[in-house]
Amino acid sequence: MGAYGDLVASIKATNFRHVALQTISLGMIVTSALIIWKGLMCFTGSESPVVVVLSGSMEPGFRRGDILFLHMGKAPIRAGEIVVFHVDGRDIPIVHRVIKVHENIEKGDYEVLTKGDNNTGDDRLLYAANQLWLQRQHIMGRAVGFLPYVGWVTIIMTEKPYIKVGFCCFLLLPFQLKNIFISPSLNFKSFHDTRVRVVEPDPWWAWAHASILFFLWN
C-alpha cells in the first residue's frame, strides 16, 4: 500500500512540462541520429553507407561481424577494389572483390566480374541466370574503411530477436519510465524549492540509447 501509494503520488505529481521535455529531448537525439545516417547516404552516394559482413567468403581479410564503410563516387570501378553489390532476386548484398573489368565506351558504362577472396570460383554462380557480368546499377558502393568486430551487435540483434525484445522490454523502457516519472519527483520532494526543477537529460545516457536504437532499427 505504501509503495503503491508512493508510485501513484509520484505519477500525479509529475509535471507535464517535464515529461514533454524528456520525450522531446530523446526524440531529438533519435532524429539527429537519423539525420546523420541519411546525410551519410547522400555524402557517400551509396544506399547503405555502413554494412556488416555476414559470410566468410572474404576471409582472412573480412570476418563475420566486421563493418565496412562504403563510398560510391563517380570514378570507374577498377580491378582489386572491394565492392558491395546486389544480385537481382537476392535481398542480401554481397561483398566481394573485382577481378575483371571491361569498359564500353559507346555506352559509357563498364562491366565487372567479382570473386570472393576465399572462394574457389568466380561469382557467376551467384549472379542471376544468364548474367555474366555486373553492371553499375548492381553495385552499391566500394569499401573504403574497415572496423573489426563492431558488427556483431547487429548480427546478434537480427538473428536472435528475443535478445532484441528482451532488451527493449526489460532495460530500455523501464529505465526511460523511471527517469521520466520517478527520479524528478524525488528531487522535487527533497528540496524545499517551489520553483519548477527541470532535469536535463544526461547527454551520454541519451546517446547510448540512441545508438542502441540505431542498431535495433538496422
Added chain:
Amino acid sequence: MYSWMLRVNTVLTLSVTVLALLCAVASMADNLHWHTPSVELEVVNVGPLERLRNGDDRVTLSLNIKADLESVFTWNTKQLFVFVAAEYWNPEEGFNQISLWDTIIEKKENAKINTQVKSKLLRRSTRIGYFTYPFQGKDLKGRDFNLTMYWNVMPVTGVFTTDKVVVPGFQLPQSYN
C-alpha cells in the same frame, strides 16, 4: 544519480568513444608511412591461343613474378592483397583489366614473392596460396598490354589504400603455333 545502470552506460559510452578515437588516430598515422617496394614482372612464355565458344580468345601466359613488399607493412596492416593484372585498351570498347594471379600476404616475413605461374584456368594453388586466372578477352592477337602489380593494403582498422607498379610494353604475338 549513482545507479549502476547509469554507471554501466557511462563506462560503455566512454570506452566506445576512446576506441573510436584510437581507430581514427591509427588510420591517420598510416598516411605518414613511406614504403619502397620493388617489383619485377616478366612474361616467360606465351602459350597457345584458344578460341572460345562465346567468341573470346584465351591465352596461356607463363609469368615470372618477383616482388619485395616488406616495406609496405605497418603495425596497422592486417594483410596485403597482391595481384597482377593485365591491362589493355580496345579501340572498340575501351579499357580492360584482367587479374592473372593473386595472393594474400598476412605477415611481413612472407612479403617476398618469387614465383613462376601459368595463367591458364581459374585455379587455386593450395600449397603456396595463390589463384591464377585465364587471360581471356575479345580478339587478343597482337594486343599490347601492361602488366601491373597492385597491392591492396587491408588495415586492422581504418581506410583501405591501394598502390601499384606498372610494367608496360608487353605484346601478344600475332601468330601462334
